[in-house]
Amino acid sequence: MATIVYVEHDGTRHEQQVTDGWSVMEGAVKNGVPGIDADCGGAAACATCHVYVDPDWLAATGERTDQEAEMLNFAENVESNSRLSCQIEVTPALDGLVVTMPESQH
């Protein structure tokens, strides 16, 4: 279990307990946290689970995969801390992770 903090674009915070092995995307979608569409169900194939990782957590969350980078290439408002949340696996080491949602998913 880890607590993941999801921050909507308007600042609304959602603190969720997320099971180890789930993705950060699943932690939001399965708990009804809005702002992540996840049309492809976690295959890094749609880029509608785009989030910004809090800079303090960049090292812990690791690097983008190749396919993820390719998809992020076409998302809107991509920043250096942009990730596809379906590609970040939750582990106890991510307890307290803060991610922010973009204004919209495209």
Place this chain on the structure above:
Amino acid sequence: MSTAATAAFAAANPARDAAYATPLDKLDPSRPELFAADEMWWNFQRLRAEAPVHYTAESAYGPFWSVTKYNDIMAVDIDHQTFSSEPGIMMVPPLAPGETPQLEGLAMFIAMDPPKHDVQRKAVSPAVSPTNLQILGPLIRERAAAILDGLPIGEEFDWVDKVSMELTAMTLATLFGMPQEDRRKLTYWSDVVTAEPGHGVVETREQKMGIFRDYHAYFTQLWNERVNAEPTGDLISMLAHDPATRDMSPMEYFGNVMLLTVGGNDTTRNTMTGSVYALSKNPDQYAKLMADPSLLPSMVSETIRWQTPLSHMKRRATRDVEFRGQQIKKDDTVVMWYVSGNRDDEVIERPNDYIIDRARPRQHISFGFGVHRCVGNRLAELQLQIVWEEIMKRFPEINVVAEPKRVRSNFVKGYESMRVVIPRRY
């Protein structure tokens, strides 16, 4: 499945019988007449169960592989290194000996692989991004309202012509920055692009080429106007000024205009007609929507799944590859049947039913996946959402009075016409 549907399945059904009586290696799911008759389903049902990656040796489109299950389609769609979109993404009859391609050098980014694809897609994408759609939304609403207010009450009319075509053409004309009075040219050109000569829209290839020349001339003029003026924010202006696209060859530019014309026209138009048709066939779902308008976004996604406005996308294998136990050879044609993936019960529960409050309505394969995933998906959804918001303000019901006439195509899955009556206004 409902009892009525089960009974219908059990009843005599020549289309189903034909699909199951054909030897598997002779099965050809691409025959356009099956799509016109809405009878293609049985081939796909059989293929998903018996040969999910299947080879048709002979067809009007040459030999091809069919991929029919949701997850397999996604796997092909994602792997653009192995499954290339070049030279084209639509099944076309092979050229006769000595025949030249219809338009030499025509290039659109839907039929390009990375990295070239990426550059052009990025130039077009801002025009249909959620941010830009906030500007387009009120315009679409205004036009939708005007169209709906002009509809006859208590009198039969063609929904395709009077609503679906009008609204999608208006939206596209706005996106291109064209004068509104030219909007129906777009509808016509869009139909001509996907038409097979000899089946209605155009009679001969020469005639098709002649129409292409007018279409080309029109957009060349639009480009020339934009390139010499300050940026105006419309799509043609963006293409003419963006460093990534302003040096495109004329045929590349025209290819992308065609892509946006077809992409933005038929698909959305047919979903709009499909939504009225599906809701009229499923009155319980219509009642659900009326009782809870917050289901609208979910109804829109379900309609896009159920309709599957583009039945397939085509790929070419770039190397010999084993895929799900089948040996696909370099340069083989591989067809992803989205129309089948959206009926795959391993991924979608009760896939043949139209259910507007599914748990995950956005889980469908109509927009494709991977680097070519539909760039206009939000614009399509927005138009559907707005037109229904405006319909629900005005009309308690829209009655479909006859089975719609379907398009004869294994690519564009849609309607030529659909007769409806609106009995009254609120």
